[in-house]
Amino acid sequence: MLAYTVRRALQMIPVMLGVTVVISSIVYAAPGNPARLALGDGASPEAVAQLEQEMGLNQPAHIRYFDWMAGVLQGDLGTSIQSGRAVSTLIIERLGPTLELALVAMALTIIIAIPLGVISAVRQYSWVDNTSMFFAIFWLSMPSFWLGLILIYLFAVRWQFFPVSGREGLIFTFTWWSFILLPAIATGTRRAGLLTRLMRSSMLEILNEDYIRTARGKGIGSKAVIYTHGMKNALIPVVTLIGLQVPLIFSGTVIIEVVFSWPGMGRLLVDAVLQRDYPVVQGTILVYSVIVMVANFGVDIAYTYLDPRIDYS
Numbered sequence: 001m002l003a004y005t006v007r008r009a010l011q012m013i014p015v016m017l018g019v020t021v022v023i024s025s026i027v028y029a030a031p032g033n034p035a036r037l038a039l040g041d042g043a044s045p046e047a048v049a050q051l052e053q054e055m056g057l058n059q060p061a062h063i064r065y066f067d068w069m070a071g072v073l074q075g076d077l078g079t080s081i082q083s084g085r086a087v088s089t090l091i092i093e094r095l096g097p098t099l100e101l102a103l104v105a106m107a108l109t110i111i112i113a114i115p116l117g118v119i120s121a122v123r124q125y126s127w128v129d130n131t132s133m134f135f136a137i138f139w140l141s142m143p144s145f146w147l148g149l150i151l152i153y154l155f156a157v158r159w160q161f162f163p164v165s166g167r168e169g170l171i172f173t174f175t176w177w178s179f180i181l182l183p184a185i186a187t188g189t190r191r192a193g194l195l196t197r198l199m200r201s202s203m204l205e206i207l208n209e210d211y212i213r214t215a216r217g218k219g220i221g222s223k224a225v226i227y228t229h230g231m232k233n234a235l236i237p238v239v240t241l242i243g244l245q246v247p248l249i250f251s252g253t254v255i256i257e258v259v260f261s262w263p264g265m266g267r268l269l270v271d272a273v274l275q276r277d278y279p280v281v282q283g284t285i286l287v288y289s290v291i292v293m294v295a296n297f298g299v300d301i302a303y304t305y306l307d308p309r310i311d312y313s
Helices: 002-029 034-039 045-055 061-073 087-122 127-141 144-158 174-207 210-217 222-259 265-274 278-306
Strands: none
Touching: 002 061, 002 278, 034 045, 061 278, 087 127, 087 174, 087 222, 087 265, 087 278, 127 174, 144 174, 144 222, 174 222, 210 222, 222 265, 222 278, 265 278
16 A cells, blocks of 8 residues: 555656646636736836736746746745735635635535435335435536525525625634535535435445345345445445546635635636736646645545455555
8 A cells, every 4th residue: 555655646746747737838828918917008018018027928938837837846836916925825825715615515415415325225216216316416407606696595695594605703613604504505516416326326236236135135134234235335436436526626616616705716716817817827726736636646545445355556
């Protein structure tokens, strides 16, 4: 396991380099002039040209990329064109709220999907199965931003159970939960629909295996067969999908943070794109990429617990 962990960590290095190349290529190819946006439409061409030179925007793309990478390797993600603050400082201020939203959304996804999938498989074709599959398809067909708007209208505007937008309170306090619950539901329920269907089909396949019938034939209780022998093996493809859902969860938070005015990296990224703040865009996407790669790495490690037969040699 130690050798596999080191090997996987080393494999992340060229992947990350490729990510930085793609990020920079897209950012530099985007239309718009950050210097013009910073100075306004009334600025003279000479003032714009001088600011471009100060920002290094008049350099070729590959020179700008190598300069940016040299700073990244030293822990410097650059300086925001619009605010003049360090990009790393801006990201640190917004990283916590984004991680909070993503983790709560993922927790809600798992809490909803796994029990529903198991119950649907155990009670196949019952009203419980039909109802859970109806909601799974409903969640899958509902865009997260549209669900967010519906939740705001119903629970914040009409019934006023929750605040409309923003974030307040210390983590895990009642105030914090009241602000994070609606955006977390809007982000997580769509993924819960997909995981519920996969958990159901995986559990149905496991329940028809010979070793499950043998366990039942030996007189082992039904709950022990389902939760001890069946559920653990049924989770293997589900864990794979959870790993694939991590980038979707984080990409979903970008839109949800705008809808709910959540002060996370998603809003920072959207504002930076609109303002052509290249260093902020590059730094934010780089941090998103690192989070996704680390999450997928954690999923690979989790396989050893779920299936000891997996060989990492």
